[in-house]
Amino acid sequence: MRKLKTSRQPEILDAALAIADERGLDSLSMRAVAQRVGVTPMALYGYFRNKDELLDGLVGRLLTELAPSDPGRTWEERLSAIAWATRRVAREHPSVFPLLLFRASVTSDGVGVVDLVYQALLDAGVPEADVPRIERLVSTFVIGFAISESNGRFSAASNESRVRRGGDAPAHRRLAGHLTADDWDAEFAADLADLMRIIRPV
Amino acid sequence: MRKLKTSRQPEILDAALAIADERGLDSLSMRAVAQRVGVTPMALYGYFRNKDELLDGLVGRLLTELAPSDPGRTWEERLSAIAWATRRVAREHPSVFPLLLFRASVTSDGVGVVDLVYQALLDAGVPEADVPRIERLVSTFVIGFAISESNGRFSAASNESRVRRGGDAPAHRRLAGHLTADDWDAEFAADLADLMRIIRPV
DNA sequence: ACCTGAACACCGTTCAAGT
DNA sequence: ACCTGAACACCGTTCAAGT
Numbered sequence: 064m065r066k067l068k069t070s071r072q073p074e075i076l077d078a079a080l081a082i083a084d085e086r087g088l089d090s091l092s093m094r095a096v097a098q099r100v101g102v103t104p105m106a107l108y109g110y111f112r113n114k115d116e117l118l119d120g121l122v123g124r125l126l127t128e129l130a131p132s133d134p135g136r137t138w139e140e141r142l143s144a145i146a147w148a149t150r151r152v153a154r155e156h157p158s159v160f161p162l163l164l165f166r167a168s169v170t171s172d173g174v175g176v177v178d179l180v181y182q183a184l185l186d187a188g189v190p191e192a193d194v195p196r197i198e199r200l201v202s203t204f205v206i207g208f209a210i211s212e213s214n215g216r217f218s219a220a221s222n223e224s225r226v227r228r229g230g231d232a233p234a235h236r237r238l239a240g241h242l243t244a245d246d247w248d249a250e251f252a253a254d255l256a257d258l259m260r261i262i263r264p265v
Numbered sequence: 266m267r268k269l270k271t272s273r274q275p276e277i278l279d280a281a282l283a284i285a286d287e288r289g290l291d292s293l294s295m296r297a298v299a300q301r302v303g304v305t306p307m308a309l310y311g312y313f314r315n316k317d318e319l320l321d322g323l324v325g326r327l328l329t330e331l332a333p334s335d336p337g338r339t340w341e342e343r344l345s346a347i348a349w350a351t352r353r354v355a356r357e358h359p360s361v362f363p364l365l366l367f368r369a370s371v372t373s374d375g376v377g378v379v380d381l382v383y384q385a386l387l388d389a390g391v392p393e394a395d396v397p398r399i400e401r402l403v404s405t406f407v408i409g410f411a412i413s414e415s416n417g418r419f420s421a422a423s424n425e426s427r428v429r430r431g432g433d434a435p436a437h438r439r440l441a442g443h444l445t446a447d448d449w450d451a452e453f454a455a456d457l458a459d460l461m462r463i464i465r466p467v
Numbered sequence: 468a469c470c471t472g473a474a475c476a477c478c479g480t481t482c483a484a485g486t
Numbered sequence: 487a488c489c490t491g492a493a494c495a496c497c498g499t500t501c502a503a504g505t
Contacts, residue, residue, distance in 0.1 A: 181436035207409030234383035257463045
């Protein structure tokens, strides 16, 4: 396991993120990254052991964007700031963002964000034994929401298709007037408010 | 857009699911599926327009496994049954399962499951206007939890790494005794109980 | 210390042709 | 109606070599 160079790692991650943002994750090939950096594909292997490690580097890059600059005073404000920052990062990097759900955030940046959440939950009065579980509950929802929104699972098209097929879906038929949501800011805010009610009086 | 044959679609999806389960999503190539079915790669294109549509078919297959045979009497029982079934499907098909978060469930099977959830939420007394939002809240969490668990985001390794780096993470240090969770059945049950508290007195 | 070239074993998909 | 063969434009990665 030979030592890796670090000098041009940031430059390479910049190029990779740009390609993913512009042309999607499927277009993110070692060859494409190399071309953008102005180098032969094989040169990349001096900086990342393989494509998987390059993707890990990309996840690390996203994590640094999650910690808000101004955390806020109350624990509600601090949790909200991180949640909305997460959603913003998902909109900025929709192709790369889903990798967050699959790669454990063990980089120091990832731990930093989790630590902020732990502290907020402690301040909220959550018993120490419940804090890690509640952190996973909230982060799983927030990341899942951000992915669903940015990748079309929540899309209006999906809701309309459901209405059209409403024949064998009685509850859909009854809810016909309420199926076309589109203000995801409002929905996310309402969801966070509901989750706060879980946290407050544990 | 020429018409597709349907005769051997189930057989092809069986083969694809088996490959993904045995060797992972990266090994799920059209060529590998074709070989398993005993046919030339090009023969598959008579049944699915491209690889993406084959993956959609796979998602449809998973959705049929989500609706529990015995739904249960109370709305709590019915919601729980679907949630636990979802988690079981994720463990059986960890590589394919994450696709559920990226592809809107507009197949009739998907609508069927969502309709069961809508009905349970109505029975719980959730106002009609809130039902679709609460369904998205719960399903996003349940799918996200199942993915995180089956794909290592919750792994013990990740928690131990965090403890080790605890130096610059004060809340982690304070919670050191509580960071090594491993009973995901219990955690999932506790999470569902918390979510029920959101649903009950909306 | 950093980079290149050639090569290997793969991909998804199109097109024209075969029974 | 169903399937095949050859071809095209790609992949990630190894190895040996070059400055």
